[in-house]
Amino acid sequence: MNTLTASHYRQAFDYISGAVDEVDARRQALERFLAQGLPDVRDEDWKYTRLDHLDTTLLHAPILAVSPARGTPAGSPLLRSDPSAAPAVSGYPGQVLAFANGRLVSAALQSGAVLADSLASHTGALAVKRHLGQVAGESALTQLNAALWQDGAYLHLPADSHPDQALFVVHTAGEADAMLHLRHLVILEAGASAVLVEHYTGTADTPYWNNIVTEIVLGEGARLTHIVLTEESAAATHTSRVAVQQARDSIYHAVSVSLGGRLARREVWVNLGEAGAGCQLDGLFIADARRHVDHHLHVEHAAPHTTSRQTWRGMAAGRGRGIFDARVVVQPGAQKSDALQSSRNLLLSPHAEIDVKPQLEIYNDDVKCGHGATVGQLDEAQVFYLRSRGIDADAARALLLRAFAEEALVLLKGTGLRDWMEPHLAAALPIEMENPA
């Protein structure tokens, strides 16, 4: 990494270090990141996505997020006065924990022993000490996050607790050239269940870098439905890693919907660590205009009788580029594992590109695994059929795109969030596309 760029990260670190814990550990993480540098094409996992532009941008820590000193109640007048610190917290069908520019701007939520609050104000908690940093792994970007994170959501569900409403963690970014390193920690003790939604938005056309790490620990028999809706600003870079550690018989269901940002690279790492654990990683991306959307999934079957499912839909239009790179590893001891990957994609313009890379690595022979991937165009025979019924060409194409996206909404069945998601998706459909014919 060149000296100039390194100095930005050091400056950001110096800027925040007065207000955070574990400064030494953070400094070490920073040095490891600086030694490694940003990931590039030398890393096979980053074959399709370049972050070079981050090296040439004068990135800084978010200014508003540093003061006030820790301990100031969230929602203080200072924070409220920041116009960008007012994400629309209405319109969510559930409880909302709102963040702006990396900082909590709403009140904490507590109901009985169920807690949803700022992670920064709970670094002393036993569960946090035990799990924070233990799940995410040590990539360059998670190291940088470990060094520079200031806040994020902390969700803790005691054993057998079942909040009856979904929890929305909502983040709005509005500071130009800020780098935001949100850190979330989600702990579900044995038998607990919840629906968690992360929603990322930004001020239109503002460039910033959101580098998020979400660590999730699921106890025995715990069930988490985890929806992530990415609607970052059209000039934003979004990198994130969700890392999940699953105990026996726990179920993790993720639905990732990527609709915004100039560049989005989302990673989901799941460790099916104990028998009976299962995960379902579903998603939909729309890469239109000049957007670049890279999804990278990694599922580790580390115990017998574990199950994983992946159902993905992608659309690329304009000069958009979409990547679905998913690896499922079945370890030698993971007999009777069951893994299925499916990826269906629509290429809507001759200048768009979609790369699909499903990979199964199987190290024992007592498993059931399969994958399927397709990249196709809109079916002109279907378009003609609709036109022959009096529906004009554009409306016919829109109807077919909506139908394709509809399959992603079906994945939300049972969460009660379909009606919330639908208009977001409808607004993002690349309706005015070039006809590939």
Place this chain on the structure above:
Amino acid sequence: MLEIRNLHVSIGDKPILAGIDLSVRAGEVHAIMGPNGSGKSTLAQVLAGREGYAVTQGSVRYLDQDLLALTPEARARAGVFLAFQYPLEIPGVANVQLLRTALNSARLARGESELDAMDFLDTVKGKLALLGMDESFLYRAVNEGFSGGEKKRNEILQMAVLEPRLAILDETDSGLDIDALKIVSRGVNALKSPERAMILVTHYQRLLNYIVPDHVHVLAGGRIVRSGGASLALELEDRGYGWLAPEAQEGARP
């Protein structure tokens, strides 16, 4: 209503239709019969506006308009309907959504108001009964997982809802067992009217036992080689197409 004059159509360099002349008046039912590869389905597709066919000569007038100059959707709104030989499956689009969008497109084109969901449902219920379909068909994805017979019935349901002026039924009898054939025929017969013309494209005479045509045309080698009344179909049933083949080959010669 429909005047086809000297219509020549090719796919790529290959001529398929080599000079079709056909007049269809309101209230008439025409059957177009012929062996496989005679160009029957091409004629149906060209009338509906399918891309990929080149009209190299001739004209098609429909209700005093140049039909070939219209987009497929404009033809549909002007009252042309094609029942597909192979109806498309459209996962993710509910039957009711297609029917209502299609009907409202036609209504707007006629200067009428759109039907809301309730009025539409009232309209469509009677048509469902006509074709022996229950209401659950409305909420299934268009043709997805339908049996062959259900797909054909669904085509006639669309026709019943859209009430076209000119209905072209492309091999609607193919793949139907006798019971399904009766249901489909009953539906089609119920839609006969003095204002509506129908063109039945079929390989076999069987359908014509149930839907009796006013005129029968035999298409071979891209031309109509024989026209007659309903009895011509019976003659074809007895003698096959072979006795017309020499004429067909002669006709196909440039």
